[in-house]
Amino acid sequence: MERIQLKALGKINLGLDVLGRRENGYHDVRMIMQTVYLYDEVTLEKRKEPGITVASNLVFLPTDESNIAFRAAKILLDEFGEKHGVSITLKKHIPVAAGMAGGSADAAAVLFGMNRLFGWKLSEKELMERGVTLGADVPYCIMRGTALAEGIGEKLTRLPAMPKCHVLIAKPPISVSTKMVYEKLDSSAIVDHPDIDGIIEGLRAKDVTRVAGSMGNVLESVTEKQYPVITQIKEEMLRGGAMNAMMSGSGPTVFGLFRERSMAKKTAEQIRQKGFARQIYTTTIHNVRKNRRND
Numbered sequence: 699m700e701r702i703q704l705k706a707l708g709k710i711n712l713g714l715d716v717l718g719r720r721e722n723g724y725h726d727v728r729m730i731m732q733t734v735y736l737y738d739e740v741t742l743e744k745r746k747e748p749g750i751t752v753a754s755n756l757v758f759l760p761t762d763e764s765n766i767a768f769r770a771a772k773i774l775l776d777e778f779g780e781k782h783g784v785s786i787t788l789k790k791h792i793p794v795a796a797g798m799a800g801g802s803a804d805a806a807a808v809l810f811g812m813n814r815l816f817g818w819k820l821s822e823k824e825l826m827e828r829g830v831t832l833g834a835d836v837p838y839c840i841m842r843g844t845a846l847a848e849g850i851g852e853k854l855t856r857l858p859a860m861p862k863c864h865v866l867i868a869k870p871p872i873s874v875s876t877k878m879v880y881e882k883l884d885s886s887a888i889v890d891h892p893d894i895d896g897i898i899e900g901l902r903a904k905d906v907t908r909v910a911g912s913m914g915n916v917l918e919s920v921t922e923k924q925y926p927v928i929t930q931i932k933e934e935m936l937r938g939g940a941m942n943a944m945m946s947g948s949g950p951t952v953f954g955l956f957r958e959r960s961m962a963k964k965t966a967e968q969i970r971q972k973g974f975a976r977q978i979y980t981t982t983i984h985n986v987r988k989n990r991r992n993d
């Protein structure tokens with residue numbers, strides 16, 4: 699095999715709680731992760747000569763070591779002392795710096811895809827161990843589906859699949875640094891913790907209303923306060939009939955869960971017309987089959 703094409707799926711957080719801050723600056727979290735059908739297209743090609751090249755459809759995205767996809771490739775090429783190199787082409791659709799783990803999803807796809815392309819036969823667990831050195835969300839992006847993430851986000855427990863529903867995603871034209879949001883959060887002052895166990899119970903009961911009703915994200919207290927457009931988008935989604943609407947990760951992306959696709963579509967149009975966001979996607983919850991990264 700000389701070439702492989704993969705879909706790097708983005709995620710939303712159905713719940714995000716922060717339990718405390720570690721001395722090294724990392725935070726202990728409790729998050730419910732969910733894959734959505736919004737993805738970057740990642741193409742990997744074996745090169746005769748050594749080295750890594752990265753190309754993407756976004757001019758502002760770095761193509762050197764500061765691209766996480768580059769670093770993912772480097773880890774494996776170095777580890778296996780590979781004489782061949784790899785060309786990585788990224789067609790980005792997941793909003794960047796938006797709380798949807800776009801970079802982590804690309805890195806996960808590179809680790810998974812290169813393992814196949816070069817025939818190294820690393821297990822999923824071994825890929826996750828390499829992944830966590832790149833970022834706390836990378837192991838989840840290797841696993842995908844519905845999961846509870848604890849520790850710094852790397853301790854994963856698979857949960858019953860989220861029942862199918864429509865997801866409206868809107869990213870206002872602001873970029874948010876995850877690091878900055880966590881730095882501004884005073885984890886010892888959080889009084890209103892989201893009902894993570896309620897979400898898990900809802901998933902076990904396949905009760906999408908219960909899941910939606912239990913959603914919560916403590917990071918909204920930082921990002922939403924700074925950017926009122928996040929509140930405006932949430933309100934618009936609720937007015938449009940969303941079961942609930944919330945910011946994903948550290949934001950600024952907002953998502954709403956809808957029973958009907960037509961309602962999600964109509965709300966998307968309202969958000970566009972009011973100028974709250976330009977990057978708007980109507981998609982679905984995606985429960986992926988194991989070891990399939992191109993479906």
Ligand code: ATP
Nearest residue numbers: 765766794795796797798799800801802804876947
């Ligand atoms: P998370 O939800 O994990 O916090 P995010 O959505 O906040 O992720 P990303 O889109 O993954 O953030 O990227 C954040 C930063 O990383 C951007 O400033 C971007 O320049 C840089 N970056 C490096 N590599 C990539 C990549 N392959 N895709 C997107 N961003 C990348």
